[in-house]
Amino acid sequence: AQSVAQPEDQVNVAEGNPLTVKCTYSVSGNPYLFWYVQYPNRGLQFLLKYITGDNLVKGSYGFEAEFNKSQTSFHLKKPSALVSDSALYFCAVYSGGGADGLTFGKGTHLIIQP
């Protein structure tokens, strides 16, 4: 069964510093990996995905993620954090179930301090 783990409940970063939100996965076969962001009391917004190709994937709002097959990781990164990046971030993996259903991690609260 596919699964995804986000080992940090919360990440605190000073504004202007680089940020990393960690994600590891477990799948059988080739992984399809996603990052989503959720602002308070809102739905999730798609940030980026890895299907195949370059290990470094660029997405919305200046975010990028690096796929590392040997470490089974897909960490989300941004070179310079903004206060407006503060939100709940979810890593997800295509679960292999019906349609395009995704299995989500438990989420990581990202807090950017001014």
Added chain:
Amino acid sequence: SQTIHQWPATLVQPVGSPLSLECTVEGTSNPNLYWYRQAAGRGLQLLFYSVGIGQISSEVPQNLSASRPQDRQFILSSKKLLLSDSGFYLCAWSAWGKARGSGELFFGEGSRLTVL
């Protein structure tokens, strides 16, 4: 462009009362549709998905049911709510025909249900 609408945004219901949450998608045809539940503002649990009218698959046994009476309409229901049904419910869609796993999900704004 495609849009997804979900209502009501907030709902407070007594235990034992019925529930109906509705979701509609505009600007696309034959979407895959999903209901997720998010408990305590954290992880998401897939409840139901549908690949077509009248086709519903359930991921977990529960007190809820789903229906898809029209191509772009997805309804989450319960005959008698439990306290444990409280949570934030999210409807989502993905494009039909995408290679499996390659189509990202597009979420509605969510419905917050409080069962008292």
